[in-house]
Amino acid sequence: MDLSSKAPQDVDIRQAWDTHKFRMKLVNPANRRKYRVIVVGSGLAGASAAATLGEHGYNVACFCxxxxxxxxxxxxxxxxxxxxxxYQNDGDSVWRLFYDTVKGGDFRSREANVYRLAQVSVNIIDQAxxxxxxxxxxxxxxxxxxxxxxxxxSRTFYAxxxxxxxxxxxxxxxxxxxxxAGRVKMHARTEMLDLVVEDGRAVGIVVRNLETGAVSTHAADAVVLATGGYGNVFFLSTNAKGSNVTAAWRAHRRGAVFANPCYTQIHPTCIPVSGSYxxxxxxxxxxLRNDGRVWVPKKAEDCGKAPDQIAEADRDYYLERKYPSFGNLCPRDIASRAAKEACDDGRGVGPKVEGVARGVYLDFADAIKRLGKSAVEERYGNLFEMYERITGENPYEVPMRMYPAVHYTMGGLWVDYNLQSTVPGLFVIGEANFSDHGANRLGASALMQGLADGYFVLPFTLPNYLAGVKPGGANEGTAAFKAAEADAQGRLDKxxxxxxxxxVDSFHRELGNLMWEKCGMARTREGLTELLGRIPQIRQEFWENVTVPGSPGELNQSLEKAGRVADYLEFAETMALDAREREESCGGHFRSEYESEGEAKRDDANFCYAAAWEFKGVGQAPVLHKEPLEFKYVPLATRNYK
Amino acid sequence: MIDVGRIWRSSAGTKAAMAVSGMILFGFTIVHLLGNLNMFLGREHMNGYATTLHAVPEVVYATRVVLLGALVVHVAAMIKLRGASNAARPVPYKVVTPVASTMYSRTMRVTGPIVLAFIVLHLLNLTFHGVGANALHPDFRLQADGTTPDAYHNLGTLLRLPLWGVFYLVANACLGFHLWHGAVAMFRSLGLSGDRQMATARMGATALTALVAGGNVIIAASILSRIIGQG
Amino acid sequence: MKLTLEIWRQANKSAAGAFETYSLEGVSEHMSFLEMLDVLNEKLTSEGKEPVAFEHDCREGICGACGFVINGRPHGPQPKTTVCQLHMRSFKDGDRLVLEPWRAAAFPVIKDLVVDRSAFDRIIQKGGFISVNTGSPQDANAILVAKNESDKAMDAAACIGCGACVASCPNASASLFTGAKISHLALLPQGQPERWKRAEAMLEQHDLEGFGPCSQHGECEAACPKGITLSNIARMNGDYLFSQLAYSPRVGASTEGG
Known part of the structure; x- marks a missing residue:
């Protein structure tokens, strides 16, 4: 398997993108409308790519x-x-953003891609x-x-x-x-069910119209996936309910290798689960962590008490205790794990769900005393309101309760410097690919990557591919399309x-709980092995015992969910396998066996690579390919937040 | 060239036509009230005012043409907008819970037709003498000149009758409701978006509405209770 | 708590719909409204019945997918809150709730509580954008925008396109939605070159879609989960009238957008 990045190696990283842009082939403006491009997904990456390709004159179809x-x-x-x-003249530069992103990703991303991301970041702000x-x-x-x-x-722009x-x-x-303007044809309420590959190239997709239930195929000269992340494999996450892995997983099944599926980001400050529903x-x-102080009771028996009944001396401000210099502002993964440890220790607060209270206090009492209520309101008023709306508790009077939750997935389909997957003609952009964030994504970088890919990278690299393809080569009448359509239809019928x-939800919850338990914030070989034993059982029961009411020829939300959960049940296995295979801790991937004093311990000698998995069949072990990662510009170093 | 047809066809254009015509009609009600306050000063003042008005028939007729035009536009806009509104929600809700809309705005559909009926009857009562409409007045009289109506007598005798008096009270209350919403809404229909300007406009509109509706009601009530308009 | 739910059920666009009554026990006050419906749907599915179709996605009040009318109020009784963020503590044991889809000719019911809001996209297509191609802009700080105006533009831009304004309006007007987008762009210097054409094209598309006229009842403002104000409708009206009365397009100029 060729996993070479195709980034120019003969020039300095600062010139790599400009050099590469010049070397790439162009498509004559008069010929562009003859090329059909499919963009799946309409988020930041998909919408920006579809719009820009439309502006260039390609014949674009966009699906969401x-x-x-x-x-x-x-x-x-x-x-x-x-x-x-x-803009703040505070010492920022493309190089510093590049450096911070590589380091923040715990040295598991590809330097050339990250540099380019930092480079085009400035254009995004101008464009927006x-x-x-x-x-x-x-x-x-x-x-x-x-x-x-x-x-x-201060480099974060915000609205x-x-x-x-x-x-x-x-x-x-x-x-x-x-x-x-007629340059993009939009297909809303249309879900991709499969990728069509013909003669080794991506030539189209199979979709289902979610309103009518009709299954159809669409041919194109190239397919772009901008279908987001797979955080919902955990059932509970901060992702939208509809976010799913289906498009990426189906492409994976058709030959695109999947990289680093175990890299998931856990966000430390989410509102805790309130019940099994x-x-x-x-x-x-x-x-919020700028002014809030995180604590749990020192003694488990205090957990049932109202927070104001717990004396100062009986409170454990564990982040301040463990990380005296960064305190409550330590990085996301560290704060998340510390919260989990406190709750595992039986010192969690809030309502018990299935016997365990999973929550820690985020207390603003000191901030209110120090700054005054109005200053706190000025800074966090809208967040406090939102918290109260959801929990019914007033954070000005009672400390907030927080718990970590799955937020973003750094892994995704493997792509080269051109954002092309291992299937020629299949491009993957935004959260759906694996390239830029390594093992951990920095705050405010997801939007940057989605728009960088869609506005400023893909519109250069896609034509380079198209220039080598005869336009209109694929058509829906060929055997590959018929077979893929029949396949998808067969799956729905089944x-x-x-x-x-x-x-369907009961299976999704079962899978999600298990993944969170064994493949969440802290993972062990033992737990992952157990997980790998359980997933096929759940999958088997799903295919024997799931119920999907209604009919396929109409809007059927249960059927939509069933298809997505079926794919999660396959994907989860690869994810768990990747987590077990990576015998180190890095970024969002924390293996309890590999730590020093509670900190993630990387193993650069053995694991400084992107793990790219090749599909071999359901229930069969996928094959691991490795793209070695070199750090020529940002020297490998260990994070330290003590 | 300004495409009047295009403006009229658009919902915002129709609303603007409604606002402008409404503004003209509102302006007339203010003048009309100020004139009628002469009732409080006695027969001579009231009839003198009527005589002055009729002194230049060109002005009277020009004003009537403008007012009639405004009324036609206002009613036509209402018919068009109501049709569009009904078509926009063919299936009604089972439960409707108004939150922000006022009694005034919600009753526009009722107060409008009542005010229209009132205008027609009011004209038949007191204006269109000699066109066979005197039947709508118990004792219609002209002043000594034989052409100008004896406004003081005509109004006084009409509103003393309980049926007409009460109808005038109710109709003017409806007019007040109608103006209350309309006078505020017309500014937004014409594009006034600033919060401070809007607050000022709302205050002014409220004051003028109170003046017109309140003044009319007081006149009618004073006659009905025989405080004025006697003898 | 125990609830009685009267829910509009309709199989598809052309089918006739009707209300069905369900009773649901064991509802926790900590549940969101949609989680309560999830529980109902799990129950219906287990009983071999079809679950209630309703639209939702982010469940944190920003995507604009969710929304139906609860006892006559779009998104339910809590102000500035989408139904996904509405929690059951807003209701009490024994309540009877009537759930209806957005009702408007321009929003045909697709199924149960799901309606087709593609009319909103078509209004945006007529001019809810600034015609700037990727790659052509100047440096962002070359455009100065007064904070006050920028904040007002942001107030208007906060619209999530949920359709509650249409649902609440006695005339089923989409003036608040249309006015919010026109205002957002009209308040910024970047939006000036296309300002008048935009107001003209978007407002006329609004009418074409079958939305009703604005009577300024203010129900939309009260129902809007993002607090968009009526002043945006006024600005739209003003811009539209200016486009017709004062703005002069070149005679023979192309009217093609894009």
């Missing part, structure tokens, strides 16, 4: 499962978007501003910045707590403009035909 492209889950990102503008994205501004009219996620510089929404609506407006978790901005006893 939601009722409108504006609803893609990028919309939920709160905090902001990083860019190396150095020109589109009318209402970024926060200073009184003088210039753009405002804030420091985010422990960064030493209140709705940065993702505003950037997505910007990309969506560009997309709608191209739809109006919980359907999703809500993230509260990390900025799901409808089981007529078992258990609901």
């Amino acid at each position: 499962f939601q009722d409108s492209p504006r609803r893609a889950h990028s919309i939920a990102a709160q905090g902001g978007i990083n860019a190396a503008k150095n 501003t020109a589109q009318g994205v209402p970024f926060a501004r200073e009184y003088g009219g210039t753009l405002a910045n804030r420091s985010f996620g422990g960064a030493q510089v 209140r707590g709705q940065t993702g929404q505003q950037l997505l609506l910007g990309a969506y407006s560009a997309l709608e403009r191209q739809i109006s 919980q359907s999703k978790l809500t993230l509260m901005s990390e900025s 799901l409808m035909g089981i007529k078992g006893k258990r609901t």
Whole structure:
């Protein structure tokens, strides 16, 4: 398997992208409309790519499962978007953003991709501003910045707590403009069920119209997947309910290798689970840790008491105790694991769900005493309101309760420097690929990557591929299309035909709980082995005992979920295997066996590679391929937050 | 060229037509009230006012044409907008729980037709003498000149009758409701978006509405209770 | 707590719908409204019945997918809250709740509580954008925007396109949605070059889609989960009238967008 990155090796990393852009082939403007390009997904990456390719004159078809492209889950990102503008004159630069991202990713990303990401970050801000994205501004009219996620510089641009929404609506407006101009054909409420591969190339997709249930195929000269992450394998996550791995997994089954599936990011400050009916978790901005103090009772028997009944001396401010210099502001993964340890220790607070209280206090009493209520309200008022809306508790009077939750997945389909997967003609952008964040993503970098890929990278690299392909080569009448369509239809019929006893959600919850337990914040070889034994059993029961009501020829939300859960039940196994295979701790992947004094212990000698898994069949072990990662510009170092 | 048809076809254009015509009609009600306050000063003042108004028939007729035009536009806009509104929600809700809309805004559909009926009857009562409409007045009289109505007598005798008096009270209350919402809404229909300007406009509209509706009601009530308009 | 739910059930766009009554026990006050419906759906599925179709995705009040009318109020009784963030503590034991889809000719019911809101996308297609191609902009800080105006633009841009404004409006008007987008762009310098054409094209598309006129009842403002104000409708009206009365397009100029 060829896993060479195809990034230029003969020039300095600073010139790599410019050099590469010049070396790539172009498509004559007059020929562009003859090329059909399919973009699956309409989030930041998908919408920006589809719009830009439309502007260039390609014949684009864009698909999303939601009722409108504006609803893609990028919309939920709160905090902001990083860019190396150095508007604050505080020492930021492309190099520093590159450096921070590689280091933050715990040295498991590809240097050339990360450098390019930092480089084009500045263009994103210009583009979004020109589109009318209402970024926060200073009184003088210039753009405002804030420091985010422990960064030493203020490089984060934001639009209140709705940065993702505003950037997505910007990309969506560009997309709608191209739809109006007839250059992009939008297929909303349409879900991709399979990839069509012919003669080794990606030539189209199989989709289901979610309103009518009709299954159909669409041919193209290239297929772009912008289908997001797989956090919902845990059932409970901060992802939207519809976010799923199906498109990526189906592409994987057709030959695209899947890289680093075990890299998942856990966000430390989410509202805890309140009961077994919980359907999703809500993230509260990390900025809360700037002024809130995290604690749990020292003694387990105090946990049932009201927080104001617990004396100061009986409280354990464990982050301040363990990490005196960073305290409550230590990185996401460290804060998350520390919360889990406290709750595993029986010292969690809040309602017990299935016998265990999983929550820690995030207390603003000191901040209110020090700054005054109005100052706290000024900074966090909208977050406090949101918290109260969900929990019914007033954080000005009672400490907030927090618990970590799955938030983002760094792994994804393997892509080269051109964002092309191992299937020629299949490109993967945004969270769906694996390339830029390594084992851990920095705050405010997800939006940056999605838009970088869609606006500024893919529109250069995709034509380079198209220039070598005869336009209109694929058509829906060939055997490959017929077979893929029959395959997808067969799977739907099979799901409808089981007529078992258990609901789709009950399987999803079972899988999710297990994944969270054994493949969540802390993983062990033993636990993962047990998990790898359990997943095939659940999968088997699913295919024997699931019930999908209704009919396939109509809007059928149970059937949609069933298809997605079926794919999670296959994907989870590869994820667990990857987690077991990686005998080290790095970033979001924490193996309890590999730690020193509670800190993740990387093993650069043996694991400095991207693990790319090749599908060999359901229930069969996938084959591991390795892309070695070299760190020529940012020397390997160990993180230290003590 | 300004495409009047295109403006009219758009919902915002129709609303603007409604606002402008409404503004003209509102303006007339203010003048009309100020004139009628002469009732409090006695027969001579009231009839003198009527005589002055009729002194220049061109002005009277020009005003009537403008007012009639405004009324036609206002009613036509209402018919068009109501049709569009009904078509926009063919299936009604089982449960409707109004939150922000006021009694005034919700009753526009009722107060409008009542006010329209009132205008027609009011004209038949007191204006269109000699066109066979005197039947709608118990004792219609002209002043000594033989052409100008004896406004003081005509109004006084009409509103003393309980049926008409009460109808005028009710109709003017409806007019007040109608103006209350309409006077505020017309500014937004014409594009006034600033919060501070809107607050000022709302205050002004409220004051003028109170003046017109309150004034009319007081006149009618004073006559009905025989405080004025006697003899 | 125990609830009685009267829910609109409709098989598809062309089918006739009707209310069905369900009773649900063991509802926790900590559940979100949609989690309560999840519980109902799990129960229905286990009983071999079809679950209630309703739209939802992010469940944190920002994607705009969810929404139906609860006892006559879009998104339910809590102000500035989408139904996914509405919690059952807003209700009490024994309540009877009537759940209806958004009702508007321009929002045909697809199934149960799911409606087709593609009309919103078509309104945006007519001009809810700034015509700037990727790669062409100047440096972001070359455009100065007064904080006050930028904040107002952000207030308007906060619209999530859920459709509650249409649902609440006695005329089923989408003026708040349309006005919010027109205002967002009209308040920024970047939006000026296309300002008048935008207002004209978007408003006329609004009418074409079959949305009703605005009577300024203010129900939309009260129902809006993001607090978009009526002033945005006024700005749209003003921009539209200006486009018709004062703005002069070049005679013979192409009217093609994009």
